[in-house]
Amino acid sequence: MTDEILAIKEAVDETSGEPRDGYIIDYISGREVRETPEEVDAVQVFARTLVEDYDYPKSHIRTRPQWRVKARPSDTKKEYPVDIAVFNSNTHDEDNIHIIIECKKKNRKDGRGQLEDYLRFSKSRIGVWFNGKERLFLKKHEVAGTVKFEEIPNIPRHGQRLEDVGLFERRDLRPATNLKSIFRAMRNYLAANAVGITRDEVLAQQLINLLFCKIYDERFTKPTATVSFRAGVDEDHDQVLKRIQDIFEKVKKNYKDVIDVSDSIRLDAKSVAYIVGELQMFAITLSDRDAVADAFEVFIGPSLKGPQGQFFTPRNVVKMVIDMLDPSESDRIIDPACGSGGFLVEALRHVWQKVEIQGNELGWPENEINSAKQEAAIKNFRGLDKDSFLSKVAKAYMAILGDGRGGVFCENSLDRPQNWSAAARTEIKRGSFDIVVTNPPFGKKLAIDTDDILKTYDLGHEWKKDEHEEFQKGNLHDKQPPQLLFIERCLELLKPGGKLGIVLLESIFGMPKYEYIVAYIEKRTTIRAVVTLPEDLFQPYTHAKTCVLILENTPPSDDHDIFMCDVKWCGHDSRGNPTYRVNSEGKRELLDEVPLVADLYKDSGKK
Missing domain, CATH: 1.20.1260 (Ferritin)
Incomplete structure (x- = not known):
């Protein structure tokens, strides 16, 4: 079941009661209907869109019982059932039929053919085909006694003429609900x-x-x-x-x-x-920023296949890490492996929420609140990524949701800063950030083998224990996974007392060959939290098991608590499909423990 239809189901359950197993409540009629893929992914989604985006009253829409159209001119029974019919008024008859929507799960060509059949023997001039994945809009008109069909860019809103589609004044535009x-x-x-x-x-x-x-x-x-x-x-x-x-x-x-x-x-x-x-x-x-973020990732996601360790960090984990770090309005924040900008966008949302709360408490006018948001986005958010496409995505992401795009640079974070552009060197200096948050690239085939880069890092060298069981730096490595070098670069970027939230491979903390990495972290920082994440988290792209580390850039004390958490469920299985369970009230809910972690962390006093 999709996230959209689950929201519909939960909304109607509150008013109409829980439907029988295998059924959902129809958004328009309030009746029980079978929980088929067509119904879940197409009919209910588009019915809601008609009401919320196109402003059609529910009373003008017919889903159950289904409106029927003729299968042939001589047909008197009207054999074809229409998935959704929209009328010009509350009167549902042939003279008032306005739009026919067909939602069968066929390809575009077959869907159009069936929609044309429905329109041909109906007085409706407008038709829509939607299968949950694609949409097609048609208009019917007559040329020299022959019925013709043409694709149109969209359908009219309630009260709008077909001829007026697209002729919107700027003030007529509204946020989309889906x-x-x-x-x-x-x-x-x-x-x-x-x-x-x-x-x-x-x-x-x-x-x-x-x-x-x-x-x-x-x-x-x-x-x-x-x-x-x-x-x-x-x-x-x-x-x-x-x-x-x-x-x-x-x-x-x-x-x-x-x-x-x-x-x-x-x-x-x-x-x-x-x-x-x-x-x-x-x-x-x-539009709602979370909605835009979801939509943006739907489109951008397929272009990221992970050949260079580039995977979207799941939104629930991104939010968990940002909530644990809890950035303030004045904090300078950077993601040195920002990819498409997920951590930056979530951190921006988190900070803006604080700005709104403060502004409302102090009685600021809306324009002053917006100005403070803009200032935070421009002054305090920075990102680096060596991939030109990803850095453009991040800039676009930040521009769409805020306007922190000027702080994102296409640079190799692990390179010497003197090799960066002048703009990047000016805006990104070592020891100048309150918060560093990142998911650096990982993968078996990824390695930094450039001596000029490796020799600038302590972790670019071999480390061996001396007679006192203390690690000492030795020769330069031939190559080193970039994730390990990112640990050092992130700590270099932090101010004293600053906080780092980083996604790392769990193997770093269990394999003997990486013992020196753990020793390096323990010697330089105060470890505040370790959250182990399920193996399914980055599937179906990679089987890598990861964890989140929250570090504070302060010398470690001999005695301090570390928040430890083992997350078993992340909201999806190894194929990327949502995981559900039935709760104590008999309702189905997403099986996802990730959103619980930040509150547990704050309650433990480690914030």
Whole structure:
């Protein structure tokens, strides 16, 4: 069961009671319906979208009993059951039928064919096919006595004419309630239909470019002016592409730190019109930040296959680590292996929440609170990643959710700082950060073998015990896993008393060959917490078992407590599927112990 439909089920359970096993409560009718994949992933999701995003009253929508249309002109029984029917009023009859939605799990070609059959013998002019993964919008019209069907960029909101689709004033845009579903549909469409582009990384970069066009248009369009990021019904795809390319030229001037001068919109005109049609009625800049983060990872995730140890740290673990570190509004924060920016974004969210609480307590006006948020994002958040694509993703991520993009740099964190760009050297200095948080790359095939880098690190050398059983630094290693060098670099970045939260391979703390690493950590820092995580955490990408270490950059005391926690369940299994259990009240809930850890840590007094 998807996260979206689980939320629907929980919401209706509170008012309608628990359905029988194998059933869910239909969002529109309130009736029990079988818990089929079509119902769970498509019908209920789109029904909710019609109400929450398109403003259609539930009374105008029919799911159960199903509305039926003719299978042929002579049909008097109306044999075809429609998954969702939308009417122009509370009266559900053929004269008022407005939109037909078909949700069978077929491919795009078959879905369109069946939708056309439904529309052909109905008075509805508009149709939608949605299978939980892709969406298709059609309009029906008659040419010389022949029924024709054309794809359209979207369907009208309640009260809007079909001809007005895309003609939104800036003030008409609203946050989306289910961006994850929309981004998933866009990603699947592009993967199957984009002309000339097949690599996930390139598709992801193109989406970033279009998102910046959307953000720019939202920020620089007057409230009463019609947005430029739009695609209208019957509008030529090339015309839409030209308008977006014009916006992109302005984006390149305003986001020079993210978008290269040589960057371009490489998607074909039809694909651009599709993406614009999906996003045009929403205000991305006003959408819930967690929703945007979820949606962004849905799209970007497939482009990260982990060949260089690049894996998204699961959101529940990211939040756990940030909550344990508990950054304040004034803390300077850095992730020296920031990847796509997950830790930075969660830390930004955490800090902004504190700013809001403080501002509300002191009676600050909203613009002053927003100004304080912006200042924190710009002044206090920094990130490094040597992968140009990932650093761009992180910049885009920070720009979409806040505006800390200027603090993200494409540099090799493990290299000598004098080899970084002047901007990175200015903004990122050793001993200047209150909090370092990171999940450095790991993998059997990853190794640093450059003497020029290795010799700058204590942990780039061999360590052997002397006659007093004390470790002494020896010869230079031939090669060293980057994760080990990151431990030293992270500690170098911290101020005295600063805190480090780092995801490491659990084997570092159990294998005799890494005993010197443990000794190094114990000698230089105060260990505050060790949280072991399930082997399933990074599956299905890698079987590596990891742990989280919370360290304080202070000399260790002879006697101090260490918070120890062993997490057994992380919310998904080895295939990445959600894990559920039935609680004491007989309700199904996600089996995930990760969110419990931070509160246990704080209660232990180790915050």
